[in-house]
Amino acid sequence: MLVSRGQQSTLLNRVKIEGRGLHTGAPVAVTVNPAPPDSGFVFSRTDLPGKPSLKACPERVSETSRSTTLEDANCRIGTVEHFLAAAAVAELDNLYIEVQGPEMPIMDGSSQPIFSELEKGGRKKQEAPRLWRKIEEPVFVREGFASLVVLPEERFRVTFVFIGPPPIGHQVxxxxxxxxxxxxxxxxxxxxxxxxxxxxxxxxxxxxxxxLIFSSGEAAPPYRLPDEPVSHKVLDLLGDLALYRPILGHFIAVRSGHSLNNKMARKLKEGEAGSNARKMFADN
Ligand SMILES: [Zn+2]
Known part of the structure; x- marks a missing residue:
């Protein structure tokens, strides 16, 4: 069911983010603007005629190999997950994101530089409740050796198990x-x-x-934080789940990646109507 906790937020002032696309290597400029309540995250391709836009949601994910791509008939935008993770951690709900190219800039490969820019814009509370999906029954998805389950919990929590080849090893x-x-x-x-x-x-x-580039047979390069690889996998999960809405539940992920994260986000969204119907039934 959906529960209201706190208010929605947007930016106080627009911010600009500049970097390079991971795949094209070309410079890309992004302007992040405040947006009205209940708009969610809307991306616009300002490099294309007519500046087509699309609303970020789990069903618009068209590709999940290495990064998450959003696409509809008019608009396609790649590598959105690190931006969305930064926006989720900044507790921003509504943003209008103008992108001058086909993919979001990779920056340093993390969400930190994007978060720092969003912080500069300041946060503005809006006159609309923030609606959270409260998980009432376990939801499970899997793909090969990867599993992702969400269990009922009063807060948002993530337990992530990542097993990589040496020198990464087992990280939690x-x-x-x-x-x-x-x-x-x-x-x-x-x-x-x-x-x-x-x-x-x-x-x-x-x-x-x-x-963070590993080379087989060699020692790991210096980490920025302990267990950096699995910590990044958690960021990817935060970004991919932000395509749906804030969630109260305990996610347990084993080897999950963009494809499985998206499967979960879609399943949660599809189940939303059912979970509200059950709630109404219980209330009567
Ligand atoms: Zn990532």
Missing amino acids: VDRERDWEELLPARTFGWLEEARELREKGLARGGGEDCA
């Missing part, structure tokens, strides 16, 4: 507050894989300045 995060501490966690990849992507003309904006 269990957290229910102080999400800002995870923001510096960078996306990660493998040197061998990065070379392969570049040969295919992808990840042109990628490199050691925007990702």
Whole structure:
């Protein structure tokens, strides 16, 4: 069911974010504007004629390999998850995001620089309740060796188990507050894989300045925070779930990624009508 807790928020002032696209390597400028209550996150491609826009929601996710892409008939925008994670941690609900290109800038591979820019804009409370989805029964999705379940809980909590090849190994995060501490966690990849992507003309904006790069058979590069890889997986989950709405529940993720995160967000959204109907039935 949906429960009201606090008020919705938007930015007080618009902010600008500049960086490079991970895949194109081209400079991309983003202007993040305040938006009215109940608008959610609306992306607009200001580099295209007519400046098409789309509202971020789980059903608009068209691609989940390595990053999350939103798409409808007129508009396509890639790598939205680190921005959405930053917006979720900043507790912003309504934003109008103008993007001068096909993908959000990768920055340093984390959500920290985006969060810092959003903070500069200040936060404005709006005259509308913030509606949370309260999980009443477990919801489970899986894909191969990856599983994601959400259990009833009075707050938002994430337990994430990530098992990577050496030198990453077995890493676990269990957290229910102080999400800002995870923001510096960078996306990660493998040197061998990065070379392969570049040969295919992808990840042109990628490199050691925007990702934690591992090389097989070698020691891990210095981490910014303990268990940086799994901390980044939690950021990805926050960003992918932000396509739905704030949630009161305990997520337990084992090896989850964008595809499974999106499956969960879709399932929760689809189940929303049913959960409200049950609530009405219980009230009578
Ligand atoms: Zn990521």
